[in-house]
Amino acid sequence: MLDIRRRTGYLFLIVMLGxxxxxxxxxxxxxxxxxxxxxxxGLVSRIxxxxxxxxxxxxxxxxxxxxxxxxxxxxxxxxxxxxxxxGQLEEQRARASQVAMLEEALNLRKSLPxxxxxxxxxxxxxxxxxxxxxxxxxxxxxxxxxxxxIAPRGIVGRxxxxxxxxxxxxxxxxxxxxxAAAYLERTGAGGNVVGGFEDPPLRLDDxxxxxxVQVGDLVLTSGLDGIFPRGYTIGRVExxxxxxxxxxxxxxxxxxxxxxxxxxxxxxxxPSPRWAAEADRx
Amino acid sequence: MRTIxxxxxxxxxxxxxxxxxxxxxxxxxxxxxxxxxxxxCALAWGPAAGLLAGTLGGLAQDALSGGVxxxxxxxxxxxxxxxxxxxxxxxxxxxxxxLLVFIAGTFVHQLVFWGLYALIEQRPTAVPWTSVxxxxxxxxxxxxxxxxxxxxxxxxxxxxxxxxxxxxxGGRW
Numbered sequence: 001m002l003d004i005r006r007r008t009g010y011l012f013l014i015v016m017l018g019x020x021x022x023x024x025x026x027x028x029x030x031x032x033x034x035x036x037x038x039x040x041x042g043l044v045s046r047i048x049x050x051x052x053x054x055x056x057x058x059x060x061x062x063x064x065x066x067x068x069x070x071x072x073x074x075x076x077x078x079x080x081x082x083x084x085x086x087g088q089l090e091e092q093r094a095r096a097s098q099v100a101m102l103e104e105a106l107n108l109r110k111s112l113p114x115x116x117x118x119x120x121x122x123x124x125x126x127x128x129x130x131x132x133x134x135x136x137x138x139x140x141x142x143x144x145x146x147x148x149x150i151a152p153r154g155i156v157g158r159x160x161x162x163x164x165x166x167x168x169x170x171x172x173x174x175x176x177x178x179x180a181a182a183y184l185e186r187t188g189a190g191g192n193v194v195g196g197f198e199d200p201p202l203r204l205d206d207x208x209x210x211x212x213v214q215v216g217d218l219v220l221t222s223g224l225d226g227i228f229p230r231g232y233t234i235g236r237v238e239x240x241x242x243x244x245x246x247x248x249x250x251x252x253x254x255x256x257x258x259x260x261x262x263x264x265x266x267x268x269x270x271p272s273p274r275w276a277a278e279a280d281r282x
Numbered sequence: 283m284r285t286i287x288x289x290x291x292x293x294x295x296x297x298x299x300x301x302x303x304x305x306x307x308x309x310x311x312x313x314x315x316x317x318x319x320x321x322x323c324a325l326a327w328g329p330a331a332g333l334l335a336g337t338l339g340g341l342a343q344d345a346l347s348g349g350v351x352x353x354x355x356x357x358x359x360x361x362x363x364x365x366x367x368x369x370x371x372x373x374x375x376x377x378x379x380x381l382l383v384f385i386a387g388t389f390v391h392q393l394v395f396w397g398l399y400a401l402i403e404q405r406p407t408a409v410p411w412t413s414v415x416x417x418x419x420x421x422x423x424x425x426x427x428x429x430x431x432x433x434x435x436x437x438x439x440x441x442x443x444x445x446x447x448x449x450x451x452g453g454r455w
Contacts, residue, residue: 124303
Protein backbone atom coordinates (compact mmCIF):
# COMPACT_ATOMS: atom_id res chain seq x y z
CA MET A 1 0.00 0.00 0.00
CA LEU A 2 1.28 3.47 -0.86
CA ASP A 3 1.87 5.72 2.13
CA ILE A 4 0.78 9.26 1.28
CA ARG A 5 3.24 10.80 3.75
CA ARG A 6 6.15 8.87 2.29
CA ARG A 7 5.04 9.84 -1.23
CA THR A 8 5.00 13.52 -0.22
CA GLY A 9 8.47 13.11 1.24
CA TYR A 10 9.79 11.71 -2.03
CA LEU A 11 8.04 14.48 -3.94
CA PHE A 12 9.63 17.04 -1.61
CA LEU A 13 13.10 15.64 -2.25
CA ILE A 14 12.54 15.62 -6.03
CA VAL A 15 11.27 19.22 -6.04
CA MET A 16 14.18 20.42 -3.89
CA LEU A 17 16.64 18.63 -6.16
CA GLY A 18 14.93 20.32 -9.11
CA UNK A 19 15.47 23.73 -7.49
CA UNK A 20 19.13 22.97 -6.84
CA UNK A 21 19.62 21.92 -10.48
CA UNK A 22 17.83 25.08 -11.64
CA UNK A 23 20.03 27.29 -9.45
CA UNK A 24 23.20 25.48 -10.54
CA UNK A 25 22.28 25.86 -14.20
CA UNK A 26 21.96 29.62 -13.79
CA UNK A 27 25.12 30.03 -11.81
CA UNK A 28 26.97 28.50 -14.77
CA UNK A 29 24.89 30.10 -17.50
CA UNK A 30 22.17 32.65 -16.82
CA UNK A 31 20.59 32.16 -20.23
CA UNK A 32 19.12 28.77 -19.34
CA UNK A 33 15.99 29.81 -17.50
CA UNK A 34 14.88 33.04 -19.12
CA UNK A 35 11.74 31.54 -20.68
CA UNK A 36 10.08 31.02 -17.29
CA UNK A 37 10.89 34.61 -16.26
CA UNK A 38 9.46 35.97 -19.50
CA UNK A 39 6.27 33.91 -19.32
CA UNK A 40 5.68 34.76 -15.65
CA UNK A 41 6.28 38.48 -16.18
CA GLY A 42 4.10 38.47 -19.31
CA LEU A 43 1.19 36.96 -17.37
CA VAL A 44 1.60 38.90 -14.14
CA SER A 45 2.18 42.28 -15.82
CA ARG A 46 -1.30 42.13 -17.38
CA ILE A 47 -2.87 41.45 -13.99
CA UNK A 48 -0.72 44.19 -12.45
CA UNK A 49 -1.86 46.71 -15.08
CA UNK A 50 -5.51 45.90 -14.40
CA UNK A 51 -5.05 45.90 -10.60
CA UNK A 52 -3.10 49.17 -10.64
CA UNK A 53 -5.88 50.79 -12.70
CA UNK A 54 -8.51 49.63 -10.21
CA UNK A 55 -6.53 50.65 -7.15
CA UNK A 56 -5.76 54.08 -8.64
CA UNK A 57 -9.46 54.66 -9.40
CA UNK A 58 -10.38 53.87 -5.79
CA UNK A 59 -7.53 56.08 -4.52
CA UNK A 60 -8.61 58.84 -6.89
CA UNK A 61 -12.19 58.64 -5.61
CA UNK A 62 -10.99 58.71 -2.03
CA UNK A 63 -8.50 61.53 -2.44
CA UNK A 64 -10.60 63.51 -4.93
CA UNK A 65 -13.97 63.40 -3.21
CA UNK A 66 -13.78 62.01 0.30
CA UNK A 67 -10.42 63.00 1.76
CA UNK A 68 -10.26 66.70 0.94
CA UNK A 69 -9.07 67.80 4.37
CA UNK A 70 -6.06 70.08 3.96
CA UNK A 71 -6.45 70.32 0.18
CA UNK A 72 -6.72 74.11 0.27
CA UNK A 73 -3.54 74.53 2.30
CA UNK A 74 -1.74 72.01 0.09
CA UNK A 75 -2.96 73.89 -2.99
CA UNK A 76 -1.54 77.13 -1.67
CA UNK A 77 1.75 75.45 -0.84
CA UNK A 78 1.94 73.90 -4.32
CA UNK A 79 1.18 77.25 -5.99
CA UNK A 80 4.04 78.82 -4.11
CA UNK A 81 6.29 75.91 -5.07
CA UNK A 82 5.32 76.26 -8.76
CA UNK A 83 6.32 79.93 -8.70
CA UNK A 84 9.63 79.13 -7.00
CA UNK A 85 10.38 76.30 -9.41
CA UNK A 86 9.43 78.51 -12.33
CA GLY A 87 12.03 81.00 -11.15
CA GLN A 88 14.65 78.29 -10.82
CA LEU A 89 13.76 76.99 -14.28
CA GLU A 90 14.26 80.43 -15.76
CA GLU A 91 17.63 80.67 -14.08
CA GLN A 92 18.62 77.28 -15.47
CA ARG A 93 17.43 78.31 -18.93
CA ALA A 94 19.51 81.46 -18.75
CA ARG A 95 22.55 79.42 -17.72
CA ALA A 96 21.90 76.88 -20.49
CA SER A 97 21.78 79.63 -23.09
CA GLN A 98 25.06 81.02 -21.76
CA VAL A 99 26.61 77.54 -21.98
CA ALA A 100 25.31 77.18 -25.53
CA MET A 101 26.88 80.52 -26.45
CA LEU A 102 30.17 79.50 -24.85
CA GLU A 103 30.07 76.14 -26.66
CA GLU A 104 29.55 77.97 -29.91
CA ALA A 105 32.27 80.49 -29.14
CA LEU A 106 34.77 77.77 -28.22
CA ASN A 107 33.67 75.62 -31.17
CA LEU A 108 32.80 72.66 -28.90
CA ARG A 109 30.49 69.86 -29.86
CA LYS A 110 27.02 70.48 -28.38
CA SER A 111 25.89 68.28 -25.50
CA LEU A 112 23.58 65.52 -26.55
CA PRO A 113 19.95 66.19 -25.63
CA UNK A 114 18.40 63.57 -23.39
CA UNK A 115 14.96 62.32 -24.32
CA UNK A 116 12.72 60.88 -21.64
CA UNK A 117 9.33 59.27 -21.41
CA UNK A 118 7.11 59.40 -18.33
CA UNK A 119 5.96 56.11 -16.83
CA UNK A 120 3.65 55.21 -13.97
CA UNK A 121 4.70 52.68 -11.33
CA UNK A 122 2.11 49.90 -11.38
CA UNK A 123 3.67 47.28 -9.10
CA UNK A 124 6.25 47.08 -6.34
CA UNK A 125 8.73 44.56 -4.93
CA UNK A 126 7.74 41.00 -5.77
CA UNK A 127 10.28 39.75 -3.21
CA UNK A 128 11.21 41.66 -0.05
CA UNK A 129 14.89 42.55 -0.23
CA UNK A 130 14.94 42.81 -4.02
CA UNK A 131 13.73 46.34 -4.69
CA UNK A 132 12.17 46.44 -8.14
CA UNK A 133 9.14 48.08 -9.68
CA UNK A 134 7.02 47.49 -12.75
CA UNK A 135 6.12 50.47 -14.96
CA UNK A 136 3.28 50.88 -17.44
CA UNK A 137 5.49 51.52 -20.49
CA UNK A 138 7.01 48.84 -22.65
CA UNK A 139 8.33 47.90 -26.06
CA UNK A 140 5.37 49.67 -27.70
CA UNK A 141 6.79 52.94 -26.32
CA UNK A 142 10.30 52.16 -27.51
CA UNK A 143 11.66 50.88 -24.21
CA UNK A 144 14.57 48.45 -24.20
CA UNK A 145 16.54 46.62 -21.53
CA UNK A 146 19.27 48.66 -19.78
CA UNK A 147 17.63 52.03 -20.33
CA UNK A 148 18.15 54.41 -17.41
CA UNK A 149 15.23 55.33 -15.19
CA ILE A 150 15.35 58.64 -13.33
CA ALA A 151 13.15 60.79 -11.09
CA PRO A 152 13.19 64.58 -10.53
CA ARG A 153 15.63 64.17 -7.61
CA GLY A 154 18.05 61.66 -9.12
CA ILE A 155 18.50 58.25 -10.64
CA VAL A 156 16.09 55.42 -9.88
CA GLY A 157 17.51 52.37 -11.67
CA ARG A 158 17.56 50.60 -15.01
CA UNK A 159 15.18 48.50 -17.06
CA UNK A 160 16.07 44.83 -16.87
CA UNK A 161 14.78 41.52 -18.14
CA UNK A 162 12.26 41.10 -20.89
CA UNK A 163 10.29 44.21 -21.84
CA UNK A 164 6.60 43.50 -22.47
CA UNK A 165 4.45 45.52 -24.88
CA UNK A 166 2.99 47.74 -22.16
CA UNK A 167 5.10 46.93 -19.11
CA UNK A 168 8.73 46.77 -18.06
CA UNK A 169 10.62 45.91 -14.88
CA UNK A 170 12.97 48.38 -13.26
CA UNK A 171 15.83 47.27 -11.03
CA UNK A 172 16.27 49.98 -8.40
CA UNK A 173 19.75 51.34 -7.74
CA UNK A 174 19.34 50.51 -4.03
CA UNK A 175 18.87 46.83 -4.86
CA UNK A 176 21.31 43.99 -4.53
CA UNK A 177 23.67 43.67 -7.51
CA UNK A 178 22.61 47.09 -8.84
CA UNK A 179 25.25 49.71 -9.57
CA ALA A 180 26.31 52.79 -11.52
CA ALA A 181 29.54 54.48 -12.52
CA ALA A 182 29.88 57.62 -10.42
CA TYR A 183 32.05 60.53 -9.38
CA LEU A 184 32.20 62.99 -6.52
CA GLU A 185 31.08 66.44 -7.64
CA ARG A 186 33.47 68.38 -5.38
CA THR A 187 36.68 66.53 -6.17
CA GLY A 188 35.85 64.79 -9.44
CA ALA A 189 37.14 61.44 -8.09
CA GLY A 190 35.51 58.51 -9.86
CA GLY A 191 34.20 55.21 -8.51
CA ASN A 192 31.30 52.82 -8.66
CA VAL A 193 28.12 53.04 -6.63
CA VAL A 194 26.67 49.67 -5.61
CA GLY A 195 23.38 48.91 -3.88
CA GLY A 196 22.10 46.24 -1.55
CA PHE A 197 23.30 47.55 1.82
CA GLU A 198 21.02 48.17 4.75
CA ASP A 199 21.34 51.74 5.99
CA PRO A 200 22.23 53.74 3.95
CA PRO A 201 21.61 51.40 1.03
CA LEU A 202 24.43 52.58 -1.27
CA ARG A 203 28.24 52.36 -1.15
CA LEU A 204 30.74 54.25 -3.31
CA ASP A 205 33.53 51.81 -4.12
CA ASP A 206 36.91 52.17 -5.83
CA UNK A 207 37.71 55.66 -4.49
CA UNK A 208 41.35 55.69 -3.30
CA UNK A 209 42.20 56.54 0.32
CA UNK A 210 44.13 59.59 -0.89
CA UNK A 211 40.97 61.35 -2.09
CA UNK A 212 39.43 63.92 0.24
CA VAL A 213 35.84 62.80 0.82
CA GLN A 214 33.55 64.76 3.14
CA VAL A 215 30.13 64.02 4.56
CA GLY A 216 27.51 65.71 2.39
CA ASP A 217 29.51 65.49 -0.85
CA LEU A 218 27.26 65.02 -3.85
CA VAL A 219 27.67 61.78 -5.81
CA LEU A 220 26.77 62.02 -9.51
CA THR A 221 26.62 59.58 -12.41
CA SER A 222 29.73 59.63 -14.61
CA GLY A 223 28.07 58.04 -17.65
CA LEU A 224 30.95 55.57 -18.03
CA ASP A 225 28.66 52.57 -17.52
CA GLY A 226 26.85 53.36 -20.76
CA ILE A 227 23.47 53.29 -19.00
CA PHE A 228 23.05 56.44 -16.93
CA PRO A 229 23.62 59.87 -18.49
CA ARG A 230 26.43 61.92 -16.96
CA GLY A 231 25.74 64.41 -14.20
CA TYR A 232 22.58 62.97 -12.63
CA THR A 233 22.39 62.89 -8.85
CA ILE A 234 22.76 59.54 -7.11
CA GLY A 235 23.00 60.69 -3.51
CA ARG A 236 25.08 62.31 -0.80
CA VAL A 237 27.95 60.91 1.22
CA GLU A 238 26.71 60.00 4.69
CA UNK A 239 29.82 58.29 6.08
CA UNK A 240 33.39 58.15 4.85
CA UNK A 241 36.37 56.46 6.46
CA UNK A 242 39.76 55.16 5.41
CA UNK A 243 39.54 51.56 4.27
CA UNK A 244 41.96 48.86 5.37
CA UNK A 245 43.12 48.39 1.77
CA UNK A 246 43.65 50.90 -1.01
CA UNK A 247 40.13 52.27 -1.14
CA UNK A 248 37.91 54.33 1.14
CA UNK A 249 34.69 53.02 2.66
CA UNK A 250 31.99 55.49 1.62
CA UNK A 251 28.30 55.13 2.49
CA UNK A 252 25.89 57.07 0.29
CA UNK A 253 22.27 58.06 1.01
CA UNK A 254 20.20 58.24 -2.22
CA UNK A 255 18.44 61.53 -2.94
CA UNK A 256 15.40 59.80 -4.43
CA UNK A 257 12.71 58.79 -1.94
CA UNK A 258 12.16 55.19 -3.00
CA UNK A 259 9.27 54.75 -0.59
CA UNK A 260 7.23 57.24 -2.59
CA UNK A 261 7.71 56.36 -6.26
CA UNK A 262 4.61 57.05 -8.33
CA UNK A 263 5.97 58.33 -11.64
CA UNK A 264 9.43 57.96 -13.17
CA UNK A 265 11.19 59.07 -16.35
CA UNK A 266 12.80 56.56 -18.69
CA UNK A 267 15.81 57.92 -20.59
CA UNK A 268 15.36 56.73 -24.15
CA UNK A 269 18.70 58.02 -25.41
CA UNK A 270 21.43 55.88 -23.91
CA PRO A 271 24.83 57.55 -23.56
CA SER A 272 27.78 55.60 -24.86
CA PRO A 273 31.04 55.32 -22.86
CA ARG A 274 32.82 57.08 -25.72
CA TRP A 275 30.50 60.07 -25.43
CA ALA A 276 31.07 60.22 -21.66
CA ALA A 277 34.83 60.13 -22.20
CA GLU A 278 34.55 62.93 -24.76
CA ALA A 279 32.52 64.96 -22.30
CA ASP A 280 35.24 64.36 -19.69
CA ARG A 281 37.95 65.56 -22.07
CA UNK A 282 35.95 68.69 -22.91
CA MET B 283 -10.11 21.32 -7.04
CA ARG B 284 -7.69 21.82 -4.15
CA THR B 285 -4.84 22.42 -6.62
CA ILE B 286 -6.84 25.20 -8.28
CA UNK B 287 -7.50 26.66 -4.84
CA UNK B 288 -3.77 26.63 -4.03
CA UNK B 289 -2.89 28.25 -7.36
CA UNK B 290 -5.52 30.94 -6.82
CA UNK B 291 -4.39 31.68 -3.24
CA UNK B 292 -0.73 31.96 -4.30
CA UNK B 293 -1.66 34.13 -7.31
CA UNK B 294 -3.76 36.38 -5.06
CA UNK B 295 -0.83 36.67 -2.65
CA UNK B 296 1.52 37.63 -5.48
CA UNK B 297 -0.83 40.20 -7.01
CA UNK B 298 -1.57 41.76 -3.61
CA UNK B 299 2.13 41.76 -2.77
CA UNK B 300 3.10 43.72 -5.89
CA UNK B 301 0.02 45.97 -5.70
CA UNK B 302 0.52 46.98 -2.08
CA UNK B 303 4.31 47.29 -2.08
CA UNK B 304 4.27 49.77 -4.96
CA UNK B 305 3.30 52.37 -2.36
CA UNK B 306 6.22 51.44 -0.11
CA UNK B 307 8.97 50.49 -2.56
CA UNK B 308 12.27 50.29 -0.75
CA UNK B 309 10.52 51.45 2.40
CA UNK B 310 11.37 50.42 5.95
CA UNK B 311 8.66 47.82 6.36
CA UNK B 312 8.34 44.68 4.31
CA UNK B 313 5.68 42.04 3.94
CA UNK B 314 5.74 38.77 2.05
CA UNK B 315 2.17 37.90 1.21
CA UNK B 316 3.30 34.99 -0.95
CA UNK B 317 4.94 33.44 2.11
CA UNK B 318 1.72 34.04 4.05
CA UNK B 319 -0.19 32.22 1.26
CA UNK B 320 2.31 29.33 1.36
CA UNK B 321 2.04 28.93 5.15
CA UNK B 322 -1.74 29.22 4.94
CA CYS B 323 -2.00 26.45 2.31
CA ALA B 324 0.41 24.26 4.30
CA LEU B 325 -1.51 24.67 7.56
CA ALA B 326 -4.89 24.24 5.90
CA TRP B 327 -4.15 21.27 3.64
CA GLY B 328 -0.85 19.68 4.70
CA PRO B 329 2.73 19.25 3.42
CA ALA B 330 1.86 18.39 -0.21
CA ALA B 331 -0.17 21.60 -0.52
CA GLY B 332 2.62 23.57 1.16
CA LEU B 333 5.12 22.05 -1.22
CA LEU B 334 3.07 22.99 -4.29
CA ALA B 335 2.29 26.49 -3.01
CA GLY B 336 5.93 27.09 -2.05
CA THR B 337 7.24 25.95 -5.42
CA LEU B 338 4.75 28.02 -7.41
CA GLY B 339 5.01 31.15 -5.27
CA GLY B 340 8.77 31.06 -4.90
CA LEU B 341 9.47 30.51 -8.59
CA ALA B 342 7.01 33.25 -9.58
CA GLN B 343 8.69 35.71 -7.20
CA ASP B 344 12.15 34.74 -8.46
CA ALA B 345 11.04 35.26 -12.05
CA LEU B 346 9.61 38.69 -11.28
CA SER B 347 12.37 40.00 -9.02
CA GLY B 348 15.22 39.28 -11.43
CA GLY B 349 17.11 37.23 -8.86
CA VAL B 350 18.48 33.72 -9.34
CA UNK B 351 15.57 31.51 -10.37
CA UNK B 352 15.08 28.76 -7.80
CA UNK B 353 16.40 30.46 -4.66
CA UNK B 354 12.99 31.72 -3.58
CA UNK B 355 11.47 28.48 -4.88
CA UNK B 356 13.84 26.41 -2.75
CA UNK B 357 13.28 28.40 0.44
CA UNK B 358 9.51 28.66 0.05
CA UNK B 359 9.15 24.97 -0.83
CA UNK B 360 11.11 24.10 2.31
CA UNK B 361 8.97 26.40 4.47
CA UNK B 362 5.74 25.12 2.88
CA UNK B 363 6.69 21.49 3.44
CA UNK B 364 7.89 22.04 7.00
CA UNK B 365 4.82 24.11 7.94
CA UNK B 366 2.58 21.39 6.47
CA UNK B 367 4.50 18.67 8.35
CA UNK B 368 4.16 20.63 11.61
CA UNK B 369 0.45 21.08 10.87
CA UNK B 370 -0.06 17.32 10.52
CA UNK B 371 2.06 16.36 13.54
CA UNK B 372 0.78 18.94 16.03
CA UNK B 373 -2.50 20.67 16.72
CA UNK B 374 -2.16 24.09 15.14
CA UNK B 375 -5.79 25.17 15.14
CA UNK B 376 -5.21 27.66 17.96
CA UNK B 377 -3.99 31.24 17.84
CA UNK B 378 -0.53 30.79 19.42
CA UNK B 379 0.64 27.71 17.44
CA UNK B 380 -0.39 29.35 14.19
CA LEU B 381 1.38 32.56 15.17
CA LEU B 382 4.53 30.56 15.88
CA VAL B 383 4.34 28.76 12.53
CA PHE B 384 4.05 32.04 10.60
CA ILE B 385 6.89 33.66 12.57
CA ALA B 386 9.17 30.62 12.36
CA GLY B 387 8.31 30.25 8.65
CA THR B 388 9.43 33.82 7.95
CA PHE B 389 12.71 33.37 9.86
CA VAL B 390 13.52 30.02 8.20
CA HIS B 391 12.67 31.47 4.80
CA GLN B 392 14.89 34.52 5.26
CA LEU B 393 17.80 32.46 6.61
CA VAL B 394 17.68 29.96 3.75
CA PHE B 395 17.06 32.68 1.13
CA TRP B 396 19.96 34.93 2.16
CA GLY B 397 22.14 31.93 2.96
CA LEU B 398 21.73 30.63 -0.59
CA TYR B 399 22.53 34.06 -2.02
CA ALA B 400 25.65 34.27 0.15
CA LEU B 401 26.72 30.88 -1.23
CA ILE B 402 25.98 31.79 -4.84
CA GLU B 403 27.55 35.25 -4.79
CA GLN B 404 30.36 34.10 -2.46
CA ARG B 405 30.21 37.26 -0.37
CA PRO B 406 29.09 37.57 3.25
CA THR B 407 25.50 38.69 3.59
CA ALA B 408 24.24 40.46 6.68
CA VAL B 409 20.68 39.39 7.44
CA PRO B 410 18.69 42.55 8.34
CA TRP B 411 17.29 41.17 11.59
CA THR B 412 15.16 44.20 12.47
CA SER B 413 13.36 44.17 9.16
CA VAL B 414 13.05 40.35 9.26
CA UNK B 415 11.49 40.51 12.73
CA UNK B 416 9.06 43.20 11.57
CA UNK B 417 8.24 41.13 8.51
CA UNK B 418 7.66 38.03 10.64
CA UNK B 419 5.24 39.89 12.90
CA UNK B 420 3.34 41.50 10.02
CA UNK B 421 3.18 38.21 8.10
CA UNK B 422 1.88 36.44 11.21
CA UNK B 423 -0.74 39.12 11.86
CA UNK B 424 -2.00 38.96 8.26
CA UNK B 425 -1.98 35.14 8.25
CA UNK B 426 -3.98 34.97 11.47
CA UNK B 427 -6.52 37.50 10.20
CA UNK B 428 -6.93 35.50 6.97
CA UNK B 429 -7.46 32.29 8.97
CA UNK B 430 -9.97 34.04 11.22
CA UNK B 431 -11.93 35.43 8.27
CA UNK B 432 -12.01 32.12 6.43
CA UNK B 433 -13.04 30.18 9.52
CA UNK B 434 -15.71 32.68 10.51
CA UNK B 435 -17.09 33.14 7.00
CA UNK B 436 -19.04 29.81 6.73
CA UNK B 437 -20.61 30.35 10.18
CA UNK B 438 -21.52 33.92 9.27
CA UNK B 439 -23.08 32.82 5.97
CA UNK B 440 -25.02 30.02 7.69
CA UNK B 441 -26.34 32.40 10.36
CA UNK B 442 -27.39 34.88 7.69
CA UNK B 443 -29.18 32.16 5.71
CA UNK B 444 -30.94 30.96 8.87
CA UNK B 445 -32.03 34.52 9.75
CA UNK B 446 -33.35 35.08 6.23
CA UNK B 447 -35.31 31.82 6.20
CA UNK B 448 -36.72 32.65 9.67
CA UNK B 449 -37.84 36.06 8.48
CA UNK B 450 -39.37 34.76 5.26
CA UNK B 451 -41.27 31.95 7.04
CA GLY B 452 -42.44 34.47 9.68
CA GLY B 453 -43.71 36.76 6.93
CA ARG B 454 -45.75 34.00 5.32
CA TRP B 455 -47.18 32.87 8.64
